[in-house]
Amino acid sequence: MTHDQIAARLEGFVRRQFTVTRDDPRFSRRASLFRDGYVDSLGVVELLAFINDDFGVEVPDEALVPDNFETIDDIARVIHGLVNGRREHGLTEAPPPPPPGAPRRESSRDGGPGSSVRA
Numbered sequence: 001m002t003h004d005q006i007a008a009r010l011e012g013f014v015r016r017q018f019t020v021t022r023d024d025p026r027f028s029r030r031a032s033l034f035r036d037g038y039v040d041s042l043g044v045v046e047l048l049a050f051i052n053d054d055f056g057v058e059v060p061d062e063a064l065v066p067d068n069f070e071t072i073d074d075i076a077r078v079i080h081g082l083v084n085g086r087r088e089h090g091l092t093e094a095p096p097p098p099p100p101g102a103p104r105r106e107s108s109r110d111g112g113p114g115s116s117v118r119a
Helices: 003-017 041-056 072-088
Strands: none
Touching: 003 041, 003 072, 041 072
């Protein structure tokens, strides 16, 4: 998926979810979504959920800074890098979440290789 395809999907979501009209002269893929008031703090949560659901990636906390996550173009760049990183590591989609109440699998850093801990 190209940067432009990702940006188009993000733009469509933002326009639908946050009621941005086609004739809004201030809105573009380079507009500040947060400073210009298009997306508020609750909207960030909705945007992150959309990214996870639609692109199958989670945005790391370190990417959630204005230099990386301010405009549609910025966010598309982050997603593009995450999607390409997944391909480079042989991953094609996000792993499914465990069912509620299922034992949680810990990494070797947390509880030793293959250890399971009940949630």
